[in-house]
Amino acid sequence: MPDRGPDCRRACHPGITKDAIFARARAIGLDAPTLARARRPEAVRRDLGLFLDQGRHGDMAWMETTRNRRGGPRVPLPEAAREGGGGP
Numbered sequence: 001m002p003d004r005g006p007d008c009r010r011a012c013h014p015g016i017t018k019d020a021i022f023a024r025a026r027a028i029g030l031d032a033p034t035l036a037r038a039r040r041p042e043a044v045r046r047d048l049g050l051f052l053d054q055g056r057h058g059d060m061a062w063m064e065t066t067r068n069r070r071g072g073p074r075v076p077l078p079e080a081a082r083e084g085g086g087g088p
Helices: 008-012 019-027 042-053 061-065
Strands: none
Touching: none
């Protein structure tokens, strides 16, 4: 996936704000919408690496060939990164 840079959220989704997301969520019936940062705990990244190193993924070769994209949600989807948020 191409790197779209830190301003992708504004450029790719103009007009979409936190308030707009909450308003839409309430409009479709969600009582208490919230947002969360796209993160993956370090232990998950480490454990997945061990799982793959041990060959426990069986015949799912795609898991090994796409290993570098599984370090956290910001790797395959940099636009999921929240401005000013911490790393994955």
